[in-house]
Amino acid sequence: QVQLVESGGGLVQAGGSLRLSCAASGRIFSLDAMGWYRQAPGKQRELVARFSRGGNTNYADFVKGRFTISRDNNKNTVYLQMNSLQPEDTAVYFCNYDWCPIIGQCATAWGQGTQVTVSS
Numbered sequence: 001q002v003q004l005v006e007s008g009g010g011l012v013q014a015g016g017s018l019r020l021s022c023a024a025s026g027r028i029f030s031l032d033a034m035g036w037y038r039q040a041p042g043k044q045r046e047l048v049a050r051f052s053r054g055g056n057t058n059y060a061d062f063v064k065g066r067f068t069i070s071r072d073n074n075k076n077t078v079y080l081q082m083n084s085l086q087p088e089d090t091a092v093y094f095c096n097y098d099w100c101p102i103i104g105q106c107a108t109a110w111g112q113g114t115q116v117t118v119s120s
Contacts, residue, residue: 002026002109004095009114012085016118020080022095022111031071033099034078038091038116048093049080062088085118092116 008020024034035050049059049069057069068081078095095111 002028002097002107004097004109004111006093006095006111006114009093009116011117011119014086014118014120016085017081017083018085018116020082020093020095020114020116022078022080024076024078024095024097026109028076028097029099031073031076031078033097034071035096035098036069036078036080036093037096038089038093039113040091043091045094050096051078082116085116087118087120090116090118 003025005023006020008018010018012018032051032053032055036048037045038048039045047060048063049057049067051057051069059067066084069078071078092113092115094113097109098106100106
């Protein structure tokens with residue numbers, strides 16, 4: 001079983017920064033399967049940033065140039081550095097693990113979420 005625990009959320013003023021952490025444990029085959037999503041009230045959960053094969057990164061258009069996803073392989077931890085935060089970034093942020101060795105067959109895990117609130 002895979003377990004994900006997020007931390008680092010909080011309240012910050014517009015223009016400020018936060019760094020989220022996701023500690024992964026269990027049967028983790030690759031940190032390339034890790035990513036970050038967020039969900040605001042009344043909205044669908046949406047991709048923020050994630051890794052893909054080879055350690056490549058993908059970002060949602062609304063965070064490009066502001067957020068950076070990174071990882072520490074020795075600690076099995078993934079980070080999301082968030083700069084220039086805006087009120088529109090207010091949401092619950094979730095860590096995700098999707099390991100898909102075969103198309104349509106994925107081992108999936110989610111963290112419990114951490115609240116990020118940005119005041120104007």
